[in-house]
Amino acid sequence: MEQAVRVVSIITPVHEISAPYLTDAYASLLKQELPAGWQWQWLVQEDGETGTIADFLPKDERISYGMGRHGGPGVARTLALGRAEGELVKVLDADDQLTEGALARDIRTLDEHQDVGWTTARVLDLMPDGSTVGWEHSDPPGGPFERGTVYEHWRQHHRLPVHPATLCARRQLLLALGGWMALPTSEDTGLLFALSIMSRGYFIAEPGLLYRKWPGQITGQDTHTDARQRAERERIIQARAEALLALFPTKAAHQIHEHLSEPAE
Numbered sequence: 001m002e003q004a005v006r007v008v009s010i011i012t013p014v015h016e017i018s019a020p021y022l023t024d025a026y027a028s029l030l031k032q033e034l035p036a037g038w039q040w041q042w043l044v045q046e047d048g049e050t051g052t053i054a055d056f057l058p059k060d061e062r063i064s065y066g067m068g069r070h071g072g073p074g075v076a077r078t079l080a081l082g083r084a085e086g087e088l089v090k091v092l093d094a095d096d097q098l099t100e101g102a103l104a105r106d107i108r109t110l111d112e113h114q115d116v117g118w119t120t121a122r123v124l125d126l127m128p129d130g131s132t133v134g135w136e137h138s139d140p141p142g143g144p145f146e147r148g149t150v151y152e153h154w155r156q157h158h159r160l161p162v163h164p165a166t167l168c169a170r171r172q173l174l175l176a177l178g179g180w181m182a183l184p185t186s187e188d189t190g191l192l193f194a195l196s197i198m199s200r201g202y203f204i205a206e207p208g209l210l211y212r213k214w215p216g217q218i219t220g221q222d223t224h225t226d227a228r229q230r231a232e233r234e235r236i237i238q239a240r241a242e243a244l245l246a247l248f249p250t251k252a253a254h255q256i257h258e259h260l261s262e263p264a265e
Helices: 015-031 052-056 073-081 102-112 151-157 172-176 187-198 228-248 254-259
Strands: 004-015 038-048 063-068 088-091 116-128 132-134 142-146 169-170 201-213
Touching: 004 015, 004 073, 004 102, 015 038, 015 052, 038 073, 038 088, 038 142, 038 187, 063 073, 063 142, 073 172, 073 187, 088 102, 102 116, 102 169, 102 201, 132 142, 151 187, 172 187
Parallel strands: 004 038, 004 088, 038 063, 116 201
Antiparallel strands: 088 169, 116 132, 116 169, 142 201
C-alpha cells in the first residue's frame, strides 16, 4: 500500500513590481531536497487582478496561481491559505530566496518536536551586488521558544528576536488564528506574535532565507517607515497580542504586563 504524500505549502504574495524576481524564488524551490514522502506546493497569489503575473511563472503542476482584489500582502497571503493542501505552510516573499535545505530543516524540526507549532530561521540579507550579510539584529541560539517569549522580547526591546519572513507553521494553527492580519504591512509580525502566544516555536540557527535588499521592497518604502502609520499598525498588533494573552495566559505573561505602563521606544 502506497504511503500518502505529505505536503508543505509555500505561500508567495506578489505584485507587478516584484514579479520579475519570481524566477529566482522558483529556482530556490527547485534546489530543495525534501525528506522522503514529502513534496512542496507553491501558492503564488497576485495582490490584484491583472493576470500578468502568470507570465513570470513556469509550467509546473506544483504551482497554483491566484488573483484577488488589491488588499496588501496580508490579504493575499490569507487568500492563498485557502488553497493550501499542506499540513505545513511556509512563507516566501516574491523577491526572496530559500537557502538549500531550508524546507527540509523546517519539516524535520516540526516532525521531531510535535509540541512546536512554528519555526523561524536565520536570515542573510541579499545585497544588490549579489553578496550576503547577516541580519542587522543578533540571532538567538538555535532551539525552542517558549510561549509568549517572542512578544515579551518585543515589549522589552521594541524589536523582533527572529525574522517573520522565515516562518513555517502548522496549517491548522494558521487557520485557527485566521491567517495574516489585514494590514498594509507588518501583517507577518502580527501573525508571529499570535503564533508565539498560542504555541511553542523553534529557531533554526542555519540560514534559511536570502532576504533581498532593493529599492522596490515594501519595508523600504516611506509608507512602511512613517512614524504615524507604524504606530497605528503596532497599536492593533499589540492589542491582538494582549487579547490572546488574556485568553491564553503564558508563563511569560506576568513579565510582559510589567511593561504595559511603559511607552514603546
